[in-house]
Amino acid sequence: MSNKSENAMVNLTIDGQNVQIESGATIIVAAEKLGIKIPTMCYLKKLSTTGACRVCLVEVEGVAAPITACNTVATEGIVVTTQSELLGRMRKDMIRLMLVNHPLDCPVCDAAGECDLQDICFDHHVLDQPFSAEDVAMPKVTDWPLIENVPSRCILCEKCVKVGHELTGIGDFCVTERGDKAYIGRTGGSEVDPYIEGNAVAVCPVGAMISKPFKHSARCWTLDKVPSIGFAGGSLEQVDLNVKENKLFRITSKDGVTINDGLLSFATLTSADLEARW
Structure with missing residues (x-):
């Protein structure tokens, strides 16, 4: 009995474009590969999916009702639509409910x-x-x-x-x-x-x-984000120093493009807290 290949691929179509992704990946991941943005409020790539907001609804040919793209695994040959009048109405209602x-x-x-x-x-x-x-x-x-x-x-x-x-x-x-x-x-x-x-x-x-520490201290659009490296606590983190007039207000980090994937250590968070209180 043969085992299923770990890198098996599936083919699907999204908004008329063909895409190939690894077996087990979700529809939203396939859409991202094509550069198609499906709106969502609860999806974050580094976390398991929740399907709570219901804003990422898409239509799949042959399926009676729209389904959530964030936690629906793509299967071979499916045809997905991410934009339609129906989806627009349903997404608006989901947002209104929030x-x-x-x-x-x-x-x-x-x-x-x-x-x-x-x-x-x-x-x-x-x-x-x-x-x-x-x-x-x-x-x-x-x-x-x-x-x-x-x-x-x-x-x-x-x-x-x-x-x-x-x-x-x-x-x-x-x-x-x-x-x-x-x-x-x-x-x-x-x-x-x-x-x-x-x-x-x-x-x-x-x-x-x-x-x-940051509450009511500055508006985000007035802060300059200066790329930097954090070594606090012995961990290496890519961070942004949020500064204004040479004062540090907070330390942030971006998801997906940093080695720490947006996570900050306790030591970095504490140093930002202390700096913000100066």
Whole structure:
């Protein structure tokens, strides 16, 4: 009995373009290979897929209803459509549902200017809100060392949860409760680890996880990002020093193009915290 080759390939068509990818890869990965951007709020390549936001819906020939591209494995010969009138309507509704009780505090939110929710609303021309629901969001959490958690802004993408469980190995965050009452809580322990906290801020697509040292200190578009190397804690990290008028406000790192893939060590996060307090 022969084993299936580890590098077996499958062929599919996306928006009229043929593409070949490794067996087991998802539709969104295949689309990225073609340079086709499928909108999403919860997908992050370095984490396992969640399929929570439902914005990445695509149509597959022969399948009755649209499916999520982020966690649907591509199979041989499928024909995928990423743009249609139906998909446009459904994506708009998914975005509107995220905004049902989202606070209108963009002017004072530290994520403004680099918020994925702002961008996706603009890209999809979401200008109205036909839905309504009781606001059952939990109050702000302000007693964590480095983060202010704002559940009313959270879209439950679970990136902050997964970065701890899958990459940092700490896993302090979890989804608590269900349905519209769900929020990001803690699994337990006496104190939230700063390592997972800082990386939770980095992966949050909205302003739900806010850095306390950076909060209301500067607007992101006024900061110059200076490429640098971090050696804190003995680890080598490619980072951006976010500076203004020769003052360091925060340290960030990019996903996909750095050797550390956007992750920052505890020592780097701490040094940024101390510098921000000067």
